[in-house]
Amino acid sequence: MQKLPKSPIKHFTDSIYYDLEQTARLMKKLGNQVFEKLNLGLTSDEYITLDTISCNAGICQRDLAKLILKDRANTGRILDTLEGLGFITRFIDTKNNRLVRKMGITEKGLKKLKELSIKMETHFKNTTADFSEDEIDALQQSLRRFRNSIEELVKMNI
Amino acid sequence: MQKLPKSPIKHFTDSIYYDLEQTARLMKKLGNQVFEKLNLGLTSDEYITLDTISCNAGICQRDLAKLILKDRANTGRILDTLEGLGFITRFIDTKNNRLVRKMGITEKGLKKLKELSIKMETHFKNTTADFSEDEIDALQQSLRRFRNSIEELVKMNI
DNA sequence: AAAAATATGTTGCATTTACAACAATATTAT
């Protein structure tokens, strides 16, 4: 049985990279539009950050930056905003004998987060209506495995 | 049989949106690093644009913008660059009786694109080494179906 | 002990990006 010849050059728009970026970009745009329309008082990035802090109590800035995939500079700026709004508190502590700025969510921040999370949940249900939970799970697992496999290739500079 | 209670609030970092954005961001970073390291003479966005033009001959700017998911303004700016480098030509034509700027890839651009595509192909093989082709295909299809299901929800403003 | 390297966070800047406003033209509605 003959093997079919594969097309010699695959266009970028046919690649997994393109699908990933397109889908993520669309997703982000949708998220931004929802955040703007609903007038939630936080940008989507601030919400993501607040949520990430809420489930990583006492995390330091650099580790947080890795989680939210921003650089240290911008992570610090987002934290300035959240701190200014009274949603988080920051304090000096040590990690491996080094001075670091750790943070935690405040009562006010937790209240805000819960409020937003409920609205987000409603929104998520709408956008994934066509997909079964199993499909979503499978896609998520696949994405994570894919991410793990390329993670070590990327210099993060964080 | 009892149904297990679902956790009331899912953290953003556990959602498909987070996985998508993280994976895409990592992917883009990797792409940018490769483009920078290899000194290819084009940014990754310019390469993507050139590639997209090459397989959509005579496309107009707005339609191209939809494909590469940039707004019209930035699409125009990328095209200015590519035109300045002699990789594409632009010309006035009509589409639905309206004057539009269409474009096509030049010989020079095609040569550049082929050169880069080969380098990219090598790079792609490395980054997806851990994944079988079938897995990649499945992931791509899943991403596309997901994208289609949310596409109509997003106001594109293009 | 001194020097080099590393970890952490901040500041400044240059690039990218999105978005609104505009100009020009064509279509549709009144």
Add this chain to the structure above:
DNA sequence: ATAATATTGTTGTAAATGCAACATATTTTT
């Protein structure tokens, strides 16, 4: 026919982002 609306591309501008440089402190190397 005139006015209102829509399509396409450009320009201007404000915000987001990444990156390099810096400051500080700690660890590792020599």
